[in-house]
Amino acid sequence: DIQMTQSPSTVSASVGDRVTITCRASQTISPWSAWYQQKPGKAPKLLIHRTSILESGVPSRFSGSGSGTEFTLTISSLQPDDFATYYCQQYNTYPWTFAQGTKVEI
Amino acid sequence: QVQLQESGPGLVKPSETLSLTCTFSGGSINGNYYTWIRQPPGKGLEWIGNIYYNGNTKYNPSLKSRVSISVDTSKKQFYLTLTSLTAADTAVYYCVNSPWGPYYFDYWGQGTLVTVSS
Numbered sequence: 001d002i003q004m005t006q007s008p009s010t011v012s013a014s015v016g017d018r019v020t021i022t023c024r025a026s027q028t029i030s031p032w033s034a035w036y037q038q039k040p041g042k043a044p045k046l047l048i049h050r051t052s053i054l055e056s057g058v059p060s061r062f063s064g065s066g067s068g069t070e071f072t073l074t075i076s077s078l079q080p081d082d083f084a085t086y087y088c089q090q091y092n093t094y095p096w097t098f099a100q101g102t103k104v105e106i
Numbered sequence: 107q108v109q110l111q112e113s114g115p116g117l118v119k120p121s122e123t124l125s126l127t128c129t130f131s132g133g134s135i136n137g138n139y140y141t142w143i144r145q146p147p148g149k150g151l152e153w154i155g156n157i158y159y160n161g162n163t164k165y166n167p168s169l170k171s172r173v174s175i176s177v178d179t180s181k182k183q184f185y186l187t188l189t190s191l192t193a194a195d196t197a198v199y200y201c202v203n204s205p206w207g208p209y210y211f212d213y214w215g216q217g218t219l220v221t222v223s224s
Contacts, residue, residue, distance in 0.1 A: 001167075034210040036151075043200055043214035044151065055212070087151055091209040095166040098151040 002026050002090050004099035011104050019075040021102045023066075023088035030067045032092040038101075039084045047086075048073065078104070108132040110201045110215035117221050124188040124220060128201030131182065135159055139208035140184040142175060144197040145217075152197075156208045157184055164208070191222045 003026040013019050023033065031051040036044035046055050048064040051071060061076045075082055085103045089096060114126035128140065142154040155165035157175040165173050169188070177184040188195060198219050202211040 032209065036211075043217055044211075045214075046210060046212050049206075049210045089151075089210065094164055095155075095168070096153040096209070098153070100150045 001095055002029060002093055002097050004088055004090055004097050006086075006088060006099035006102050009100070009102060011102060012106070013078050013104060014106070015078055015080060017078045019078050019082075019104060021073045021086055021088075021104075023071045023073070023099050025069045025071075025090055025092075027093075028068050029090040029092035030069075032090060033064075033066065033071045034089045034091065035062075035064055035073045036087045036089065037082075037084045038087065044087060075104075108203060108205075108213045110203060110213055112199060112201050112215045112218040114199075114218055114220070116219060117223065118191055119224050120192055120222055122191055124186070124191055124195070124222075126186040126199055126201075126218065126220070128184050128186075128215060129182060130184070130203070133205070135177075135179050135182045138203060138205060140175075140177060141202045141208065141211065142186045143200045143202055143211070144195075145200070146194075146197045154186065154188075154199075158208075193222050196220065196222045 005024045007022050035048040038044040047058050052064045063074050085101045087101045088099045109131045111129045136159050139156050141156040157163045172189045174187040198217040200217045201215045204212040
């Protein structure tokens with residue numbers, strides 16, 4: 001299986017901060033990565049697929065980039081609604097796998 | 107708008123079999139893949155497997171000997187069966203879908219918590 005590792009596990013930030021979350025894959029998966037946002041008690045929400053394609057309705061402050069084995073999710077200016085846990089996923093090789101998540105907290 | 111709804115028991119005994127149903131609405135069930143994902147309490151997401159509307163399946167090797175996914179297009183439902191349950195199978199189980207293939211997941215059910223305990 002392809003292992004996905006996110007860093008940091010937790011990020012403490014303030015409204016207006018720029019936040020970057022990194023996801024590393026154990027082998028090349030480019031460009032087949034996706035990012036999700038999950039709030040407590042809710043199902044995950046798809047934010048980005050194919051490394052950098054923003055889903056319809058997702059604010060433009062979210063962006064994704066990367067290649068090979070390293071991918072990033074950036075929130076350019078953190079808003080109150082963005083405090084949540086974020087997960088990356090690879091869909092290059094079955095079984096699809098997720099990283100352990102990054103919690104963005106105040 | 108596509109909607110997915112899981113249903114099934116909230117409590118199952120160790121060694122027993124879990125059966126969950128996902129009801130699909132708001133679109134055509136044909137031509138799509140349907141996936142099950144689970145999340146143990148306080149932990150990350152695990153892809154269980156998927157099924158194409160024609161019945162072709164893919165499973166996570168970590169569960170392959172215990173898992174089965176099936177579909178009934180006439181009822182617009184798909185199903186998860188997981189045998190020989192242990193406490194490690196305690197999780198929120200989500201049924202998910204995307205119109206773009208089996209790769210990433212636009213639509214999620216609300217999730218159903220399954221607890222394995224005697």
